[in-house]
Amino acid sequence: MTVNKISTGVSGLDEVLSGGLIEERNVLVRGSPGAGKTIFGLYFLAAGVEAGETSLYVNLGEPQSYIEETAAAFGLGADAIRFHNFSPTQEQFAEEESYTLFESAEVEQPDFIAELRKTVDEVDPDRVLLDPITEFRYLTSDERGFRTGILGLLDYLKDAGATVMLTSQAGGTITDDDLQFLVDSVITLDVTAETRAVTVSKFRGSSFRRGKHFYEISTDGLTVWPTLQPGEQAREVEEGTLASGVSGLDELLYGGIEQGTVTILSGPTGVGKTTTGMQFLTQAALDGTQSVLFQFEESQRTLRKRAAAIGIPLQQALDNNTLSVIDIEPDEHTIGEFEHMVREAVEDGTEVVMIDGSQGFQQNLRGLDSPTKALLRVGRYLRAAGVTTFLMNEVHNITGDFQATEQRTSNLADNIIFLRHVEYRGEMRKVIGSLKMRTSDFERSLRELEITESGIEVGGPLPQLRGILTGTPEWHQSPDDQT
Template sequence: MGEPQAYVEETADAFDLHTEQIHFHNISPTQEQFSERNSYSVFESAEVEQPDFIAGLREKIDEIEPDRVLLDPITEFRHLTTDERQFRSGILGLLDYLKEIDAIGMLTSQAGGPITDDDIQFLVDTVISLDVTPESRMVSVSKFRGSSFRRGDHFYDISAAGLEVWPALVPDTQKQASDAEPLSSGVDELDELLYGGLDQGTITMLSGPTGVGKTTTGLQFLIQAALEGKQSVLFQFEEAEWTIRDRADAIGLPLQAALDSGELSIVEVSPDEYTVGEFEHLLREAVTDGTEVVMIDGSQGFQENLRGLADTTGALVRIGRFLRAASITTLLINEVQNITGDFQASEERTSNLADNIVFLRHVEYRGEVRKVIGTLKMRTSNFERSLRELEITADGIRVGEPLPQLRGILTGTPDWSEDTGGTDRDVADTDQA
């Protein structure tokens, strides 16, 4: 009833929709209808055209005996009726007729502004709403008689590949059981800090300011997992893949060996390349393909690079719950802005989604800037309460012995004291006992 038939056919053919199985019945206004001798008002149009419209439509349906009938757009039917009651009666009669012949009826509606289609939604069994913004397209289901459906907004797109829909991630209601050993970093002292490593199916946030070694520490876990035969994937939001490779080569991390093994892959997520829905689809595919370890680098790039992201925290929480339920060991790189000053575990207030928080921090000692690493929480196991010095050298990551003399880092003004009064490890072991 709206666009010219030739235009609709060209559009369908452009997406390879095989229009040879589609019968077109064009009842849109023709040039002759708009000629001066045939012109009439909207009211007169309703009186003149409605009988021919209904009769012609039913005759065509009886002739073809279709499985599906699409009226596009049904809102044009309003101009062929004399009042709202007649409009509703006509739609209801059409839907009843389609049910009688066991055909699926589909109606498109151009609603917006002062024009609504609430009355049509009341009559039909299913309502699927489409919305478009400058950044993305969204689809939602608000009604589906006789069946449940996934609520909320979901991303979709229309491209050269056709119509693609990416339902929002929904975690399983029950976490998959696992008796796997904790994920080791391959650095003994770092594993000691974590009392053996990271438990499978947990989310670990590596938090700290820029340049402190968060990504490098995460890579250490990821590479070790791949070399142990665990399928792993790095979703890189912050840097290009070649910079990751160069960094790994510079400090002796066997990244290339992990990539060559086929157990590790790097997915570079460029700005505005994906919507949130597309990224969630990549995660879902990775889990389906057997991935055991995922690293997201990092939370700030996640917020800036993905399109259609209205709630950063909500999206990360949804992704985290999905990965946790699938027993995927997850590393999330989180950057805090303050290099010195008051301690912050998370810039984006997403620390609640993490099972484990490992923080890295710059400290000053005798005129030198050093790095320290510590654990703030681990939900599923005990951990060492002391801080250790972290060094990134040409031979890889080096983690030192506990530093009981380093005090006050959580206050934002750390200092070194030679009067230890016992080690923090002794205190931790006493607490555990």
């Protein structure tokens, strides 16, 4: 069965709904006070006006002046929306007696229904917003009457050819379970101290994107960030390798990293993960490959300064506009916003992405119920999109038992490159090796890694270094090494 979809007017929400709302059906938008239900409704009506449709706002709550001010603040053109008001006016608030929206269910219900039907017949709306429909309870004497009245109203509006959005206050002791059974679709807005999220629990006649999708209401408007889905940006990857430009490192990897794979660079703090990843990224950018670094651990200014100090031409890559560095500050973005940045980068043609690093990812983003699950989702999306990805993964043990990762993300990796500190003759040194390369062969030996003023240097194999995977590395001297 083919259904016609119409836009909700909300950036990102149409994607969650697989193209938008189903024409001539109804949807319940529910949430606590302040969640933005009315704003969602205004976007819905404004989208109708923009499409040349007629939009009707049946106002059961806020004074119309407030609604018009809200619409104007978001540039939604309230002048083109038709209003039918049952809300209190300023004059009614000023009366000595307290204002009651529906003083008598028995007396006012016929008048309400008759007046609303008259308005619908006159306006002939394509879209109708009933905000909030929970006020309709005041027009009925019992729950059965409420449900019967809602069903009759929805049937009438459907026969009139209208697509209907209803809003309801939900939260605390207030429930709207009965409404959820009566409507075709249900969208819930959840608000916490840190985040806003939208979920779709019911959508008759269409598929939709499940899960939690973050949204934001700001001076720039209302935006929903759909959760990433691996495969939504699937594309073919040209065969080839991504070299680092450091001869010893490329020899270790038998030429470099296979394009379109996910590589985890794992090791303790200060061992050179970011520097090594930056070498790959800068080399790719200088070769003309569009690259992006999402930096969670340090500022772009610090990164540029450090790169200049060790001879990595990061600034040249930035000046060539083939490399972008995006700082992700603590608590500035939700995981939804970050996923949107990743999606935009892929859509803009980015072929190499570096995420530095997993610890900052977990600490800096808001709304992370499961950091590991979110990181896996991002990695799988990038792999499906054919993007070569580098993820910096910090392990806390500088010495002791060997761990490839601590976030249980090793199953994401096509390749694992590990870096470790080792002690030799009372001096701390760094070694690098490859633990896994899914699509190609690699050298099984360890090599010494040095970060100098001239850049990264990777020496030859170290057959005398043993025990690193047991957590107790030892440097066995050969007779030629002994003094």
